[in-house]
Amino acid sequence: MEQNERLLHSSSFGAAAPAYAEHRPDYAQAAVRWALEPAPGPRVLDLGAGTGKLTAALVVLGAEAIAVEPDPAMLAELGRALPTVRALPGSAEAVPxxxxxxxxxxxxxxxHWFDMxxxxxEIARVLAPGxxxxxxxxxxxxxxxxxxxLERVSGSAAIGPRDTRSSWRAETAGAHLPRAGxxxxxxxxxxxxxxxxxRRTAxxxxxxxxxxxxxLVMPEQEREATLDPIRAYLTSRPETAHGEFTLPMLTGVLRVQRL
Structure with a gap:
């Protein structure tokens, strides 16, 4: 993805912050525990925290959570959901x-939105040794x-390679790599x-x-043309057509330790 396109996509969420807070999934507690397992202490920064989906899991685990998020609308939703968490404006490229x-x-x-x-x-700077x-x-x-x-019906704008069990590892393997030596x-x-x-409904x-x-970045007509086949598919399937169902998902984790 080109730099300008990446910035357009990464800045698109604020306009849909309430919907993001309502509809995006949380994270498997076992995945969060594994991610933090080697950490030398309880102080955890949720970077690009959005509306606090991952921050909430940190709080449940007893971490001393700090949330940093660049979008004011997303940060406001986080503050409403988690009023006791220290939440700061900032970004991965300028951590306050x-x-x-x-x-x-x-x-x-x-x-994947960070300019590494x-x-x-910046991440290396704020991380304690280990x-x-x-x-x-x-x-x-x-x-x-x-x-x-569903993946085939949805198209890459709704379910990209990074969003599936079969390809998330390859798509995110280099996401952490801090460059510049x-x-x-x-x-x-x-x-x-x-x-x-x-748990979801159609x-x-x-x-x-x-x-x-x-x-989110699509014109309205194109957005509806993308979502309508997904809606039609879900209402046609016995697994998803009638009330609530369990959407089979996983939480994938990439972790690396500072030496």
């Missing part, structure tokens, strides 16, 4: 925290037949995933797809 002030930096469905040429040194950098992504389990068919400061990356089903799953960056 002192040197060596956190034991872990995590990013939920956000690390700039964000890499600290952990972890990216988490919620992905569709396309080993399930009806989910694989910082690679030597980090250990070898590790990847794994954890089961994470989500309407709420379509609403979830409507919060994807590739859909």
């Amino acid at each position: 925290l002192p040197d060596a002030s956190v034991d872990a930096v995590v990013a939920g469905n956000a690390m 040429d700039v964000a890499g040194p 600290g952990v950098l972890a990216g988490l992504w919620n992905v569709f389990d396309n080993q399930v037949d009806w989910v694989a068919r 910082l690679v030597a400061r980090f250990g070898s990356p590790e990847q794994t995933e954890f089961p994470h089903g989500q 309407d709420s799953l379509v609403a979830t797809f409507a919060t994807k960056a590739g859909v």
Whole structure:
């Protein structure tokens, strides 16, 4: 993705912040625990925190969570949901925290938006020695037949390669890499995933797809042309046509430790 296109997509979420807060999934607790397992202490920065989906999981685990988010509308939703969490305006490229002030930096469905040429040194700066950098992504389990068919119906704007069990590892393997000579400061990356089903209806799953960056940036007519076949498919399938169903998902984690 070109730089201008990446910026357009990454800045698209604020206009849909309430829908994002309502419809985007949370993260598997087991995945969050694994991400933080090597961290030397409880201070955790959620970077690109959005509306606080991952921040909430950190709070449940007892972490000393700090949220940093560049979009004011997303940050406002986070503040409403988690009023006791320290939430700051800022970005991965300009983290408003002192040197060596956190034991872990995590990013939920956000690390792929970071400009790691700039964000890499910033993350290394705020991480204490032995600290952990972890990216988490919620992905569709396309080993399930009806989910694989949903992937084909949806198109890449709604379900991209990074969003599926079969390809998330390859798509995110290099997402953490801090450039500009910082690679030597980090250990070898590790990847794994954890089961994470989500309760949905056909309407709420379509609403979830409507919060994807590739859909948000579309003109309205094109957006409806993308979502209508998804809606039609979901209302035609026995697994999804009648009330609530469990959407088969996983939370994938990429983690690397600062040396």
